[in-house]
Amino acid sequence: DSGVTQTPKHLITATGQRVTLRCSPRSGDLSVYWYQQSLDQGLQFLIQYYNGEERAKGNILERFSAQQFPDLHSELNLSSLELGDSALYFCASSVGSYGGIDEQFFGPGTRLTVL
């Protein structure tokens, strides 16, 4: 158990819908990362937040948005869902230090299926 929790574990929805994925980081971690993992794409970095502020942006679609709240939990919002958005979405957290070892602890993931 990494200490990172993600809800829900599974989500099945239809094209065009909107969903929200939730992540609670490890106690004390200030950084939260979101990743998308599909069969052929490996781990795609979407976005990183540090202490409530966006720190880095990866290949995140405009239909996707995220935020980190004052209590440091984070939500990833996916809208106008398409079949190709079906994937495993991981959240990871880290202390957020830039100079030292900043290992990421991954949650169990949310499996999204768009029908």
Added chain:
Amino acid sequence: GQQVMQIPQYQHVQEGEDFTTYCNSSTTLSNIQWYKQRPGGHPVFLIQLVKSGEVKKQKRLTFQFGEAKKNSSLHITATQTTDVGTYFCAGRSDYKLSFGAGTTVTVRA
């Protein structure tokens, strides 16, 4: 933008043999991390390399960071069935961490 390429994509290994997976970045990295993801699981941090030419060992795993800090390798000796999984490298440049596509390892007993 920063790209991290990882080869091979798949590695089928006879138990007891050695193998190496390689990671190459299009840009100079400040550090590189390696993760392992078991089938059905989530990525788990293995190690971080920071210095040019750095070599670190964890039991049968040897990690190297290139002199130019643009490439890295993971060498596993005497492969065991517990080594099954996907190994990812992740290169950091500024605040962004870019993952390679991973090397998926299967082991023949």
